[in-house]
Amino acid sequence: MKIKTANIYLIESGGIRPIILELITDDGTVGIGEAGVAYGIGGTAAAGMLKDIIERYMQGGVDPFRSERLWLEIYDHGFWAKGGGAVAFSAMSAIEQAMVDIKGKALGVPVYELLGGRIHDDLRAYANGWYFGATKDADLPAAAEKAAKDGYKALKFYPFVKILPEGRLRHPSFRACSDPDVVRRALYNISEIRRAVGPDVEIMLDLSAGLSLDDTIRFCRRVAEYDITYVEEPAVPGDTGALVKLANSIEQSIAVGERLYTRYDFRDVLESRAVDILQPDIANTGGLMEARRIAAMAETYSLKVQPHICASAVSTAVGMHFSASVPNFYIQEHFPYWARIPGHVDFVEDPIEDTVRNGSIPVNDRPGLGISINQARLAEWRWATFQL
Incomplete structure (x- = not known):
């Protein structure tokens, strides 16, 4: 062949x-x-x-x-x-x-058989993209409440992004975030989202390295009252020293990995003992086998693994096979509402997205990735x- x-x-x-x-x-x-x-x-x-x-x-x-x-x-x-x-x-x-x-x-x-076999039959997923369609901050609580009613028990939010009038999101730079209004706005939106979804829905915050290190520490301390599950990318990717300082200063778990590549980038992070959750992106860290090696390295440090997924339905399927085979799997990122947007799900036959129910991805047994x-x-x- x-x-x-x-x-x-x-x-x-x-x-x-x-x-x-x-x-x-x-x-x-x-x-x-x-x-x-x-x-x-x-x-x-x-x-x-x-x-x-x-x-x-x-x-x-x-x-x-x-x-x-x-x-x-x-x-x-x-x-x-x-x-x-x-x-x-x-x-x-x-x-x-x-x-x-x-x-x-x-x-x-199925591909997961090539990665050691299936360990998990269902994969807990959190909703990202639940804010699609929001054109102003006031739209966020209702959107979060809808995702929770759709069965998602965990939501990820970008507290510092600016919602543009056409509904797009603009990520910040810490060079422009010294204005205290940025943090005040973020805290208010998080409080309103927590009020809308209640105490039983997990909230994860992707900070996208949006604040300077000192401002990030102050923010994480102030947001602790809203029971945040983890903060993602709280420091510039690759700045292990900043992660160490954060780990010693805040109470939230720290998740990183979206912009780290191969086992070699993850090595220093693991040895720092500064993070709690690794988020290798299987579509940019080197592939399935490389992500599986990263997960095994994380297991030796007693860390959880949550694959980062922000692409088409192809990556959703890849993530399902990876997560099904990983002993220290934590939760899978999922964009349940991307099916509305042409060019993300509609070109895939039998997409995983069609099978998700109540915030859970059932692991299927179709050969290969199970899609065409x-x-x-x-x-x-x-x-x-x-x-x-």
């Missing part, structure tokens, strides 16, 4: 911009992967890196069962992978996911195709 065709799709549909890779073998088996740079900037760069890797390392067709060998070849000889970031590792993640998907389909087993893509739906977004 050899991979003979590769298609890259760069979806432009408003909001996030998913980058999807499709690999097709000589016997027609299809594997799907996703490069996790769907938000922020860099989507075209990730698609370009996929193109460069395919052209240099996959010509002539590669054996999809040798994904680890290909990963190491790119890491050792591609130069920009060692010490690299989102562009290199999101591309490597997409290729590895698609190859693992092919393996599972060829063997007739609708070629007709994606045709307009094909960015590049290769015959290998």
